[in-house]
Amino acid sequence: MTERAVLEATELNKRYGDLHAVRGVSFHIDAGETYGLLGPNGAGKTTTIAMVGGLLENDGGQVLIEGEPMTVHTLDPRRKIGLVPQDLAIYPDLTARENLTFFARLYELGGRRLKDRVENVLEVIGLRDRADDRAGEFSGGMKRRLNIGIGLLHEPRLLILDEPTVGVDPQSRNAILESVEALSADGMAVLYTTHYMEEAERLANRVGIIDQGEIKAEGTRRQLVQMVGERDRISITANGPLESVVSDLRALSGVQDVGASDGQITLLVEDASALLALALETVAKNGASVSSVVVEEPDLEAAFLHLTGKALRD
Amino acid sequence: MKVLAIARTNLSRFLRDKANIFFVFVLPLGIVFLIGAQFGGETSNRVGVATQEDEPIGVAIIAALESDDRVQVSVFGDEDGLLRAVERNTVSAGVSIPAGAAVRLAAGESVDVGFLSRPDGFGPQLRAIVDQAVAAATSESAAARFAIEQGADPAAAFSTAAEIVGSAEAIMVKISTTGDALFEGINGPFDIGASSQLVLFMFLTGLAGSAAIIQSRQLGVTRRMMSTPTGPAAIVAGEALGRFLVVLAQGLYIVAATTLLFGVSWGDPLAATSIVLVFSAVGAGAALLFGTLFKNDQQAGSVGVIAGLGLAAIGGSMLPIELFSDTMRQIARFTPHAWANEAFAELFRRNGTIADIGTQLGVLSIFAAVLLGLAAWRMRKVITAQ
Numbered sequence: 001m002t003e004r005a006v007l008e009a010t011e012l013n014k015r016y017g018d019l020h021a022v023r024g025v026s027f028h029i030d031a032g033e034t035y036g037l038l039g040p041n042g043a044g045k046t047t048t049i050a051m052v053g054g055l056l057e058n059d060g061g062q063v064l065i066e067g068e069p070m071t072v073h074t075l076d077p078r079r080k081i082g083l084v085p086q087d088l089a090i091y092p093d094l095t096a097r098e099n100l101t102f103f104a105r106l107y108e109l110g111g112r113r114l115k116d117r118v119e120n121v122l123e124v125i126g127l128r129d130r131a132d133d134r135a136g137e138f139s140g141g142m143k144r145r146l147n148i149g150i151g152l153l154h155e156p157r158l159l160i161l162d163e164p165t166v167g168v169d170p171q172s173r174n175a176i177l178e179s180v181e182a183l184s185a186d187g188m189a190v191l192y193t194t195h196y197m198e199e200a201e202r203l204a205n206r207v208g209i210i211d212q213g214e215i216k217a218e219g220t221r222r223q224l225v226q227m228v229g230e231r232d233r234i235s236i237t238a239n240g241p242l243e244s245v246v247s248d249l250r251a252l253s254g255v256q257d258v259g260a261s262d263g264q265i266t267l268l269v270e271d272a273s274a275l276l277a278l279a280l281e282t283v284a285k286n287g288a289s290v291s292s293v294v295v296e297e298p299d300l301e302a303a304f305l306h307l308t309g310k311a312l313r314d
Numbered sequence: 315m316k317v318l319a320i321a322r323t324n325l326s327r328f329l330r331d332k333a334n335i336f337f338v339f340v341l342p343l344g345i346v347f348l349i350g351a352q353f354g355g356e357t358s359n360r361v362g363v364a365t366q367e368d369e370p371i372g373v374a375i376i377a378a379l380e381s382d383d384r385v386q387v388s389v390f391g392d393e394d395g396l397l398r399a400v401e402r403n404t405v406s407a408g409v410s411i412p413a414g415a416a417v418r419l420a421a422g423e424s425v426d427v428g429f430l431s432r433p434d435g436f437g438p439q440l441r442a443i444v445d446q447a448v449a450a451a452t453s454e455s456a457a458a459r460f461a462i463e464q465g466a467d468p469a470a471a472f473s474t475a476a477e478i479v480g481s482a483e484a485i486m487v488k489i490s491t492t493g494d495a496l497f498e499g500i501n502g503p504f505d506i507g508a509s510s511q512l513v514l515f516m517f518l519t520g521l522a523g524s525a526a527i528i529q530s531r532q533l534g535v536t537r538r539m540m541s542t543p544t545g546p547a548a549i550v551a552g553e554a555l556g557r558f559l560v561v562l563a564q565g566l567y568i569v570a571a572t573t574l575l576f577g578v579s580w581g582d583p584l585a586a587t588s589i590v591l592v593f594s595a596v597g598a599g600a601a602l603l604f605g606t607l608f609k610n611d612q613q614a615g616s617v618g619v620i621a622g623l624g625l626a627a628i629g630g631s632m633l634p635i636e637l638f639s640d641t642m643r644q645i646a647r648f649t650p651h652a653w654a655n656e657a658f659a660e661l662f663r664r665n666g667t668i669a670d671i672g673t674q675l676g677v678l679s680i681f682a683a684v685l686l687g688l689a690a691w692r693m694r695k696v697i698t699a700q
């Protein structure tokens with residue numbers, strides 16, 4: 001950590017009745033750093049972000065934005081944050097430019113600077129040609145880009161993006177990832193939540209793996225992968241009764257972790273060459289048919305499986 | 315500044331919706347026109363006659379009226395039916411001929427022919443025409459021709475006619491007006507529709523506008539506003555101001571358009587503007603409060619329409635409050651509509667100024683303050699929750 005982090009979250013907690021949705025989450029983000037919060041649906045990412053953005057009262061913990069405490073009652077630190085919500089929050093009956101202008105006013109821009117910023121953001125999000133079309137007529141990807149653009153208007157010190165690429169076409173997705181990289185290169189701190197491993201691998205300087213409200217591990221990609229140790233990863237794509245396959249595989253000696261999602265079984269094993277034949281036999285014995293097998297070095301996905309005991313859904 | 319930005323966005327989103335333009339600017343004028351036409355149009359030259367079928371004097375008066383191009387005639391079997399028709403303005407005036415009039419006249423007795431009309435509208439102007447018809451019907455030739463048509467022997471008919479004409483002095487047209495002095499001092503047929511519809515539509519627009527507030531929440535925009543350096547008070551004030559401006563725009567538009575198109579005179583301009591302003595605040599408060607009570611904009615919209623029309627009916631915007639029973643008049647006092655209608659009545663009918671409507675403006679201000687206060691408190695809770 002440098003002398004003063006852009007964001008410092010300490011021991012954040014949130015309970016919804018009996019559900020302890022966020023449990024003692026702590027992390028910090030420095031200027032120019034992109035922090036990836038990687039976890040499956042329901043892990044507590046959005047809840048964490050709502051507390052960081054001062055939208056949700058926490059049940060314990062503290063958020064500092066450049067050293068200034070952020071609570072649901074403080075307005076000042078909000079000037080330094082651009083919070084882009086997971087769900088679209090734009091007026092479909094206003095044009096892109098009108099949406100941006102409206103929020104620019106709420107971010108206290110005015111006059112020449114407001115106009116300049118709106119034009120600049122339209123450029124960044126690639127909507128200059130469609131600036132005067134109603135947002136409701138946009139494709140899903142364009143709406144997402146506009147949604148993000150609103151968070152950039154006031155050139156925040158910290159940009160918070162909550163799963164910005166969900167339900168977006170590959171082209172728009174790439175455009176979004178590229179602009180995040182560019183903003184980060186300009187010195188903006190970025191908090192990026194996702195359940196896509198590739199996005200975390202590509203964008204984040206550091207990744208926090210979150211599951212069931214807890215940060216299980218945090219570090220650079222290298223550090224996280226090292227936690228898995230000297231292991232191999234076997235990915236088997238198969239059809240059939242995968243649940244019984246998984247439980248049989250788990251019982252084999254030499255298998256560290258097993259996870260399954262969408263017809264793909266992932267195993268972390270000590271020695272792939274020794275175990276591969278036995279693993280395939282186990283699959284066949286359960287009446288499942290194998291369509292492909294890949295053996296690889298561990299990656300973030302392997303780290304996630306190792307840390308949480310489950311496969312990250314894609 | 316931010317409050318203005320929120321209000322402005324509110325207003326421009328509202329004006330962009332073509333359905334809104336229709337309901338807010340086109341429909342009210344159409345209804346004012348229809349009501350005006352109802353009160354001042356077709357029925358204005360229609361005269362009702364209540365008589366028994368075989369009453370020669372009655373038949374003669376009907377014939378005389380029918381031969382006059384200036385009036386149309388409706389026949390009623392009894393006086394009650396005629397009275398109701400006059401009250402409801404389906405006829406503008408009525409003549410009621412007592413049973414056995416011809417026989418009594420022939421016997422030299424005097425007969426009262428009743429003339430009924432409302433104090434407003436065109437009834438009084440029809441009086442002269444009716445008088446003429448009565449005179450004509452009782453003239454010798456008319457009576458005789460009539461008797462012959464009825465199959466009487468011509469000689470007998472003429473002798474009877476002579477008798478009747480001789481006693482023509484005996485026919486008295488007794489004048490009575492019916493209905494309370496409902497619309498005393500009213501200037502034109504459109505005035506009454508204009509002010510009651512103004513009140514009805516302004517409030518309805520407010521309630522229907524609550525849908526926009528709910529939409530902002532559903533769209534996640536309200537929550538996103540909270541992530542900017544904008545406090546809940548500014549958001550609530552912005553939404554309230556937006557609703558206020560929409561309702562005010564409609565109110566001023568209806569006043570201007572009815573003045574120009576239908577010649578409605580709204581009385582003292584300062585007083586009329588004050589009512590519109592205060593009632594816009596009432597509408598905005600209702601909109602905001604409604605916007606916090608429902609999660610779903612369609613639900614708020616349909617309940618809003620029902621509530622808006624219901625309150626308008628209770629508050630005398632559909633049927634004049636003067637026609638209400640005492641109990642209903644007391645109940646009406648709980649609606650802002652009744653107070654606004656009363657204030658306008660003061661301006662229209664009694665040439666009131668702002669000094670004369672102090673009470674009404676005061677009560678309306680209390681309505682506005684209570685609604686806005688309650689709404690602001692609720693809305694603050696709703697937008698900061700979750």
Ligand SMILES: Nc1ncnc2c1ncn2[C@@H]1O[C@H](COP(=O)(O)OP(=O)(O)O)[C@@H](O)[C@H]1O
Nearest residue numbers: 016021039040041042043044045046047048700
């Ligand atoms: N307003 C709420 N009331 C009750 N439970 C909630 C609420 N918001 C989220 N949760 C629950 O909290 C957990 C974390 O949710 P969330 O932070 O949205 O996860 P993520 O964003 O990682 O998918 C989930 O189990 C979710 O169902």
Ligand SMILES: [Mg+2]
Nearest residue numbers: 045046086163
């Ligand atoms: Mg989420």
